[in-house]
Amino acid sequence: MTKRERLALIAKQEAQKSFYGNVMGIKSNIGPIADLFPKWTLENWDNKWCAAFVYYCCIKTGFTLPVKYPDEKVVCNFAGCSAWELWASLPENKFYFSNNRKFTPEKGDIVLYNEVFCNQPHDHIGIVLENKIDTLITAEGNINNVSGIVERKKDNHIRGFIRIPNNYHYTKISEES
Numbered sequence: 635m636t637k638r639e640r641l642a643l644i645a646k647q648e649a650q651k652s653f654y655g656n657v658m659g660i661k662s663n664i665g666p667i668a669d670l671f672p673k674w675t676l677e678n679w680d681n682k683w684c685a686a687f688v689y690y691c692c693i694k695t696g697f698t699l700p701v702k703y704p705d706e707k708v709v710c711n712f713a714g715c716s717a718w719e720l721w722a723s724l725p726e727n728k729f730y731f732s733n734n735r736k737f738t739p740e741k742g743d744i745v746l747y748n749e750v751f752c753n754q755p756h757d758h759i760g761i762v763l764e765n766k767i768d769t770l771i772t773a774e775g776n777i778n779n780v781s782g783i784v785e786r787k788k789d790n791h792i793r794g795f796i797r798i799p800n801n802y803h804y805t806k807i808s809e810e811s
Contacts, residue, residue: 637695637800638742645691645761645773646783653687655680655779666690667775671701671713680779685759686713687775688744698804715756719746722796729799733792739765744796745772747786755793760784762795 635643655662667690668679679686689712692699702711708720722730731737739745739762747758760772768788775781786792 636742637697638740638798640742641691641695641697641798642742642761642763642773644694645688646763648687648691648694649773649775649781649783651781653775653781655683655776657779664775671711674713681776683713684774684776685715685718687781688718688759688761689713690775691761691773692798697798697802700804700806703804704806715746715759718744718759718796719756719794722798729797729802730794731797732794733790737795739770739795740797741765742798744798745770746793746796747791748793750786750791760786 653664653667654660655664662680664679664683667683667686668674670690670693671686689699699712702708703717703721705724707724708717710717712718719730721727741762741764743762745760745762746756748755750758758774760774762770763773763783764771769785770788771783771785774784777784
């Protein structure tokens with residue numbers, strides 16, 4: 635099994651655990667996801683944790699990623715959808731693919747969306763479990779503040795895809811004194 639296939643398996647398992655923010659008066663259980671971003675409190679996460687869910691799944695899979703990639707071009711941490719695209723588009727990475735219909739998504743790819751929940755770019759993200767003819771099956775966090783498995787049309791809401799190489803390993807650049 636490749637690392638991306640393992641990412642899809644872990645994402646499916648984690649999405650099916652039914653993580654949730656503050657819903658129906660029940661206390662949130664997204665602590666394991668939120669704890670990866672120590673500067674935020676659980677209250678800050680409510681309805682804002684889809685990208686953090688993807689990060690959580692990547693870390694559980696064994697991809698090494700910092701909470702915030704140390705390049706000035708990546709303006710926020712991996713709890714923000716835009717950070718994923720900025721990071722994957724860096725010249726040293728080049729594993730972001732815009733939705734130009736020539737890219738064929740595979741199990742374990744990350745999909746970025748525009749205008750799924752609000753009228754804004756970069757408003758949602760998920761992990762591809764299956765690529766069908768007209769739809770994608772994805773594992774997502776924060777679908778109305780709950781995790782789950784979703785089938786979404788391949789349409790103009792798809793911003794692009796990230797295919798992390800199976801051998802990707804972030805290495806912190808040591809600072810010289």
